[in-house]
Amino acid sequence: MTTSRRGVGSTGGAALRGAEARSILLKLPKARAAPQAYNYHVANTLTYPPITPLAGIHVWTERLEHIAGQPLEFCPDFPAITRRFEAWWAHELIDRPIFIAAANTNPGRPINRRLELLENPQAWLAAKLADLRQTHRVGDALPHVRVDFGPVLLGGMLGGKTEFGADTTWTHSFIHDDWSNAPDWTLRPDNQLWVLLRQLLRLAAKDAKGRYLVCTPDLGGSADVLLNLRGSAPLCLDTVEQPERVRGALEAIYPAWRRAFTEMNRIPLESGAGVIHWLGLWSNRPYMIPACDFSFMIGPAEFRRLCWPDIARQAATVGRAVFHLDGPGAARHVDALLEVPDIQAIQFTPGTGTPSALAWVDMFRKIQEHGRSMLVICPADEVLSLCDALRPEGLAILIVDALTPEALDELFAGFEKKFLNGKGSMP
Secondary structure (H helix, E strand, O other): OOOOOOOOOOOOOOOOOHHHHHHHHHHOOOOOOOOOOOEEEEEEEEEEEEOOOOOOOOHHHHHHHHHHOEEEOOOHHHHHHHHHHHHOOOOOOOOOOEEEEEEOOOOOOOOOOOOHHHHHHHHHHHHHHHHHHEEEEEOOOOOOEEHHHHHHHHHOOOOOEEEEEEOOOEEHHHHOOOOOOOOOOOOOOOOOHHHOOOOOOOHHHHHHHHOEEOOOOOOOOOOHHHHHHOOOOHHHHHHHHHHHHHHHHHHHHHHHHHHHHHHHHHHHHOOOOOOOOOOOOOOOOOOOOOOOOHHHOOHHHHHHHHHHHHHHHHHHHHOOOOEEEEEEEHOOOHHHHHHOOOOOEEEEEOOOOOOOOOOHHHHHHHHHOOOOEEEEOOOOOOOHHHHHOOOOOOOOEEEOOOOHHHHHHHHHHHHHHHHHHHHHHHO
C-alpha cells in the first residue's frame, strides 16, 4: 500500500522514546518566548513567515484538471473517482465516502519499496510495474508507481547519512549540541539522493502518462528532518534551552522543501502524468501533506511556538493540504492545526498499540464540525461502525489491514450498499 510512509528514521542511537523525552522536558525550566525577529503573516493568534506563490502552480492545476477527466489504462473509472475526491476536499458527498484499500494478489511475491533496485532504474521500474499489476485495488484506490526512498527523504538530501535497510531507511544524527556543524540547509546539485529522485521521477512519468499515476516520496516535515539530524533527546532539550536555534533551522529548511516539492510536481506534470502523494489521494489542484511526528514529544506551547509556523507556511505555499496526524501523542495538537486555514483535511493514524479508530470519534467529530475533511486509517472490522458515527460528507476511510482480495471485495460491497441504500447516517 502507498501508506507505508513512516515512522521517522533512526537518530543514530541517540533516540529516546516519547515518554522519556517528555520526562526531560518536565524537569527543565519554562522556556522564554522566542523573540519576534522575523516578518510574519498572522492567522488567528498565530503567525508564519511570508510566502511567494509557487511558479507554475496555475499551469499545474490546468494539467491536473485535464488528467482528471481522462480514463487511465489501469483505472477506466478514474474520472468518476476524481470527482468523488474533489467532493471530499470540499467537505461534500456525491454518493458515498472515499474508500481506499488494496491487496496483494500473490502473497508469495511481497510488494515493497524496492529500495535494493534504486540504483538500477530500469530494473526498479520493471519491479514497480509488476507490483502494480499484482495489486488488487478496491473502491477509490488509485494505480500508481511510487518513487520511494523511505521516510523523511529531505534529511538525507540536506546532508544526513542515510542507511538503507531491507525495506526502509535511517538517517543518522550528527549535529553537535552547539549546532556548529549544522548543514547550511541547501540542496546540493550533486547530492546523490537529489539526483536519483529526479532521475526516477522522469523515468516513471514518461511511462505513466495515460496509464497510471506517479506517487511522490515522503520528504518529511521540517521538524522531523531536525529530529533525524539532531536526535530526539537533544532536540527536545533544544526546544527549551535554545528554541531560537530550532526556529531558525525550521525557517532555513523551508527553501529546500519548496524546491524539492516543486520538482516532484513539475517533472511528472510536464510529462503529462498525474501526481499523488503517499496517502494516495487525488486532487485537481496541487496539494501537500504537512507532518510533524516530532510533535508527540513536545507540549502544545512548544508546538505552537516552534512547529506551527512552518506547518502553516508550507500549507499556505500550496494552498491545499491534508495534515498527517500520527497517533495519540500528536492528537493533543489538533486544536492548533484547526487554526491553519490552508489545511482542508486531517488524516489520523490511531497508532501502534492503539489501533481502534472508534476510540477517537469525538476528535473526528470536532474536526468535521470545524469544516475539515477526515481521512481515517481504520481497522476493517470498524469501518461500518465508524460510518455510523460520523457524517459521510468529507469522510474517507483507508484500510491497511492485510486482507485477501475476496475479503476486501466483501467489505467494500457492504460499505457501498450502506450508502447506495441511503443509510449513511448524519449524526
